[in-house]
Amino acid sequence: MKAIVYSKYGSPDVLQQMEVPKPIPKDNEVLVKVHATTLNRTDCGFRKPDYFIIRLFNGFFEPKVKILGSEFAGTVETIGSKVSTFKVGDEVFGLSTGKFGAHAEYICVSESGSIAIKPDNFSLEEAAAVCDGLMLANGYLKELDYSQPQKILIYGASGSIGTAGVQYAKYLGAKVTAVCNTKNVELVRSLGADEVIDYTKTDFTLAGNDFDYVFDAVGKSSFFKCRKLLKPRGVYVSTEFGYLAQNLFLTLLTPIFGGKRVKFPIATDKKGDILFFKKLIESGKYRAVIDRRYPLSDIIEATKYVETGEKTGNVVINVG
Numbered sequence: 001m002k003a004i005v006y007s008k009y010g011s012p013d014v015l016q017q018m019e020v021p022k023p024i025p026k027d028n029e030v031l032v033k034v035h036a037t038t039l040n041r042t043d044c045g046f047r048k049p050d051y052f053i054i055r056l057f058n059g060f061f062e063p064k065v066k067i068l069g070s071e072f073a074g075t076v077e078t079i080g081s082k083v084s085t086f087k088v089g090d091e092v093f094g095l096s097t098g099k100f101g102a103h104a105e106y107i108c109v110s111e112s113g114s115i116a117i118k119p120d121n122f123s124l125e126e127a128a129a130v131c132d133g134l135m136l137a138n139g140y141l142k143e144l145d146y147s148q149p150q151k152i153l154i155y156g157a158s159g160s161i162g163t164a165g166v167q168y169a170k171y172l173g174a175k176v177t178a179v180c181n182t183k184n185v186e187l188v189r190s191l192g193a194d195e196v197i198d199y200t201k202t203d204f205t206l207a208g209n210d211f212d213y214v215f216d217a218v219g220k221s222s223f224f225k226c227r228k229l230l231k232p233r234g235v236y237v238s239t240e241f242g243y244l245a246q247n248l249f250l251t252l253l254t255p256i257f258g259g260k261r262v263k264f265p266i267a268t269d270k271k272g273d274i275l276f277f278k279k280l281i282e283s284g285k286y287r288a289v290i291d292r293r294y295p296l297s298d299i300i301e302a303t304k305y306v307e308t309g310e311k312t313g314n315v316v317i318n319v320g
Contacts, residue, residue, distance in 0.1 A: 002319075003067050003104035004299045009048055012303040017296065020067075023101075023108045030086050030109055031078040034319045036128035037102040039294070039302045040160055041239075043068040046100070047303070051241055069102030069317070070095055072109075073118060073128035083111045091118040093127035095135060095269040103299065105320055114269040119281040126288040129314035131269070133164030134277050134286070139267025140215055140237050141169055150174040153211045153229060155204065156218030157193065158184035160314045161239055163289040165217050166191045171285050177211070179204045184312055187289070205229060213237070218309070223250055223262045230260045237263050289313025296320075 001022045006014045025031040046068060049055050058064050073093040076086050086092065094115035101107045109115045118127045144150050152169050156162045157178035169176050170192035178193035185196050197204045205225060212234055214226045219240025226236050238247050241264075250262035280286045291312040294302040296319050306315055 001105040002296060004069070004296065005066050006047055006063060006068070007066060008062050011048065012300045012307070014047065015299050015303065017299070020104070022106050025078055025080045025108045026110075027080040027082040028111050029080045030076050030083055030092070030111060030115070032072060032074045032092060032107050032109060032115075033077045034072050034102060034105060034107055035074040035124040036072070037069045037317045037319060038071045038129055038132065038160075039103075039299065039306050039315045039317055040070070040132055041306065042070060042097075042132070043100075043103075044303060044307055051245065053241075065100050067102075067104050068100045069104070070097045070100055071128050071130070071132050072096065072102040072107055073124040074107075074319075077106070080111070085111055086115075086117075091124065091127075092116065093118045093122075093124075093131065094274050095131045097132075097135075097269050103296070103317065103319075112271060114271055114274045116271070116274045116278050119278050121284070122281055122288065125290065125293070125316050125318070129160075129288040129290050129316055130164075130277060130281065130286070131274060133160040133162075133314070134168065134280075135269050135273060136161045136239060136267045137164040137168040137217075138273060139265050140239070141165060141172065141174075141213075143265070144172075144174070144213060146172045146174065150212045151177070151210060152213045152215060153177045153179065153204070153207060153226075154193075155179045155199075155214065155216045155221050155226070157188045157196075158312050159218055160289075160311075162217035163188070163191055163313050164286075165215055166193050167286050171280065177207060187312065191287075191289075216240075220309075223247070223254075223260075227260055232259055233261070235261050235263050237265065290316050292316070293318055 076090040158180040216238040251264040254261040
C-alpha cells in the first residue's frame with residue numbers, strides 16, 4: 001500500500017511516499033481502507049519534536065512510529081474473526097492517537113478502539129475532520145460545572161481545536177467569547193460564538209476580568225498575559241506546554257497559592273467519545289470546518305501550509 005513514511009526527525013522534506021506492506025488485522029481488529037485523513041499540529045509536532053517529552057515517547061534519535069496521521073474516515077475492508085459490531089463495507093470514522101498510521105491507504109483499528117459508524121449526514125471527508133479537534137475540546141472543557149453559567153474565552157478560535165471548542169462550549173451552554181483574525185470573524189460567529197474579537201484590531205486581553213475559563217487553543221499566549229482576564233478563581237488552559245514548558249510547572253504551582261490557576265488536562269481518545277461525537281453531529285449541533293484538501297502525494301505541501309499557523313479549521317488529505 002501507499003503510505004507517507006518518515007524515518008528521521010526534521011523538516012517536512014523528511015516525509016516520503018513509499019510502498020509498505022498492507023497491515024493484516026488481528027482477530028479483534030478491522031482493516032479500514034482510508035478515504036480521508038487530516039494533517040494537524042500533532043503530526044507536525046511528532047515529525048519535528050521541540051519538546052523532550054515527545055522524544056521520550058517516540059524515540060530520542062529517530063521515530064518509533066514512522067507513519068503519522070491520527071484521524072481517519074473510510075470503509076471496512078476486512079474484519080477479524082472475533083469482530084461482531086462492524087461488517088465489510090461499513091463506512092467508519094475515528095482516531096488512532098496512540099499508533100497514528102492514518103497517512104496510508106489502510107489502517108488496522110481495534111473493534112473496541114476509537115472507531116464508529118460514520119454519521120449519516122457527513123461525507124467521509126467531513127467525518128475525517130472532526131475527531132481530533134473535538135477530542136481535545138472535550139478534554140479541556142468538559143469538566144467545568146455547566147450547572148452554573150460559564151463564561152469562556154477561546155483564543156485561536158478559528159483553528160481545528162478552536163472551531164471545535166466554540167461549538168462544543170456552546171453545546172454545553174457556555175457564553176463564548178472567541179478570538180480570531182479578520183478573515184475568520186464571520187465563520188466563528190456562525191459557529192455560535194456570542195462575541196468575536198478580531199485580535200488584529202483589538203487587544204483581546206482587554207476583554208474584561210470576569211472569565212471563568214480562558215482556553216488557548218493554539219498555544220500562542222500565556223497565563224501571565226491572560227491572567228487579568230480571569231475571575232479570582234478562574235482557570236487558564238493551553239494546548240501547548242508553553243515557553244520552557246511553563247504550563248506544566250504552573251499546573252503544579254498555581255493551586256498552592258489559591259486564586260487563578262493553570263491546568264494542563266491530558267486529552268485521551270475513547271470509543272465512548274467517538275460515539276458521542278457521532279450523536280452530536282447527527283443532531284445537527286456540530287459541523288466540520290475544512291480549509292484545504294490535498295492528495296496524499298502532496299503531503300509536504302500540506303505540511304508546510306499547516307506550519308504557517310494560518311489554517312482555518314482542518315486540512316484534509318484525500319487518500320483514495
